[in-house]
């Protein structure tokens with residue numbers, strides 16, 4: 044069980060998650076400081092470590108739309124946040140899988156800030172309201188990358204397989 | 210079963226006789242493009258090799274291209290140091306298709322690739338930039354990926370675990386009216402299907418309007434396909450594609466065309482008639498908040514921006530220069546022009562467009578991404594409004610979350626620069 048620490052609407056763009064003016068900062072060790080930088084209050088809480096690891100951001104449809112910038116994922120991953128949304132934009136979803144940011148596509152998700160959510164294998168239960176929401180499973184192809192521990196590990200594995208095969 | 214263009218390309222690149230939507234494939238990548246974010250790609254690339262005892266090696270440096278465009282010339286020591294790191298990597302890894310900050314071969318990646326002849330019909334193009342969809346204008350399957358995925362491509366030469374996307378066929382007919390064009394078409398389409406309307410799908414463009422469109426216009430509609438969420442936008446190759454590749458991209462030798470099968474299976478067919486289309490404007494803060502220009506006429510604007518990978522090409526500058534010739538940019542409005550590449554800049558200079566802009570009071574900037582993504586120059590003040598030919602108007606996009614960005618065609622932008630308020634170029638400028 045974890046709390047919803049931020050509730051957002053549809054079409055949350057990567058410009059909102061990680062504003063373009065911080066894009067010169069690229070390393071996953073350095074990007075977390077700029078998460079939701081234009082959302083000053085939330086950013087301040089993150090930086091002050093007032094948001095526990097495993098906390099949840101709830102979004103609507105098309106979360107992470109826009110740019111392919113991976114900072115938008117590493118910045119959230121750096122705070123160990125979980126993103127529950129109605130749906131995700133393609134590149135953001137793939138980047139999340141590649142970097143190991145936990146994303147959950149929950150059909151019709153309804154939750155307010157402060158609600159407690161329980162994320163199971165097949166559904167998200169909003170313990171505060173008692174409502175349940177079905178989870179869209181990840182396509183198999185993407186699950187393989189998650190299972191390997193992210194794309195770097197997966198690529199390393201594939202590289203070594205290739206070398207062995209000569 | 211017949212295949213769409215995307216399916217045909219992915220089948221060939223994956224060594225399969227046929228694929229269909231939903232199949233998982235590992236296509237070989239023909240061109241792997243990055244810009245400044247190559248700094249992160251390099252970092253992730255080196256990490257893949259850590260602990261393996263294998264010396265880091267790019268699978269095929271001739272298929273890698275890197276273009277500096279997002280922050281040129283560097284705006285900060287941090288960017289400059291990242292660029293330096295990329296330069297060193299490029300030199301020591303034999304990457305020849307490198308476009309540094311230069312007036313001759315520099316510019317925005319999505320213009321450099323086509324004009325340098327790096328993209329051909331049937332290619333798989335992966336780029337660490339969401340607008341990599343642009344290159345579907347030349348009948349390639351071109352899509353955006355993140356930096357870590359690019360690192361994986363650099364190592365293996367393939368894109369991993371790609372699901373073949375379903376394709377929406379968009380059939381466009383009718384002749385554009387004066388001062389209406391490809392930008393209005395794509396804004397109209399995005400407004401219609403929404404920012405998620407094509408998420409995880411391909412938009413394949415057909416019809417007499419698309420056939421009559423120049424490659425420059427096709428780059429506009431494929432560029433902004435991603436604003437409807439599309440994985441790729443594709444215009445099947447035709448005579449215009451060959452003309453462009455031969456005349457403007459200098460490609461010699463055989464060019465294969467990539468066309469869909471007659472019995473290709475589409476998820477949906479959409480029809481659009483542009484013969485009565487009015488200039489379109491995307492209002493703050495989403496690209497799908499599209500309205501005909503008439504409904505926002507008179508909105509006061511502080512800054513007009515003409516340029517970007519969407520509308521910074523020669524025909525865009527030509528329309529703007531035609532409207533601005535002999536006129537002045539309104540006193541309380543600033544106008545910034547940034548051509549998409551050095552080559553386009555030189556052409557615009559030779560044709561007198563640059564002089565026209567300067568006489569009108571516009572500031573002509575160096576080719577690159579300029580103010581488009583708000584990291585570098587042309588930021589907006591609190592409460593200010595921009596009217597721009599770029600492709601995104603998300604909150605904070607031009608560097609200030611307390612500002613607003615409207616998106617439009619070069620014709621609307623130029624006409625509005627003169628009046629200082631959003632203006633319909635078709636109604637003329639008083």
Ligand code: SF4
Nearest residue numbers: 340517518578581582
């Ligand atoms: S011009 Fe704008 S949209 Fe195009 S590549 Fe540059 S930053 Fe991206």
